[in-house]
Amino acid sequence: MSQRAHPDIEKVLISEDEIKSKIVELAAEITEDYGDAGVLLVGVLKGAFVFMADLARSLSIPIDFDFMAVSSYGTATKSSGVVRILKDLDYEVTGRHVLLVEDIIDSGLTISYLLRYLKARRPASLEICSLLWKQGQQPVPFEVKYTGFVIPSVFVVGYGLDFAERYRNLPYIGVLRLEAYGGESPH
Ligand code: PRP
Secondary structure, rough: OOOOOOOOOOEEEEOOOHHHHHHHHHHHHHHHHHHHHHHHEEEEEOOOHHHHHHHHHHOOOOEEEEEEEEEEEEEEHHHOOOOEEEEOOOOOOOEEEEEEEEEEEOOOHHHHHHHHHHHHOOOOOEEEEEEEEEEOOOOOOOOOEEEEEEEOOEEEEOOEOOOOOOOOOOEEEEEEEEHHHHHOOHH
């Protein structure tokens, strides 16, 4: 399907159709791996809400839902990998098969923190499913079992990802024009 991109989008990096196909692939893997045992999807707000909604609707195994909301401390302390929990889980994860659902892994600090945090609650298993992985300079100390797309180090928005809370509703992943964020890298 041809798409007319938002005027603030320099180019569409991953189209709506590409995302849809990838979700079908990921859902098939997840269905195969968990089967009737099912899985607890834990979405990391806010970015993951769009991906999680589509992924969940492609899964035909028993699934439960929970969400966490986190925010990183300032850039000065982000290197410590400490994030602030704004919303904790509603349910116990002890003994459950847990799949953390993210929209993007960038530095990996958020997911590293969440893995430590959740492992301490002794789930039966704990894996990661991220739509995007901005594979960067530094290696990350965890395995991402389900990855949608590895992307270059560009600033992307859409499909849950924002800049200053905008663009989350775009149905594709796009590269934001420099002018749209004032020419300064938002990271
Ligand atoms: C984004 C994204 C991840 C995190 C990845 O969230 O959703 O949670 O950053 O970055 P990292 O690998 O460098 O830690 P953000 O803090 O932008 O909040 P949001 O999901 O509410 O947009």
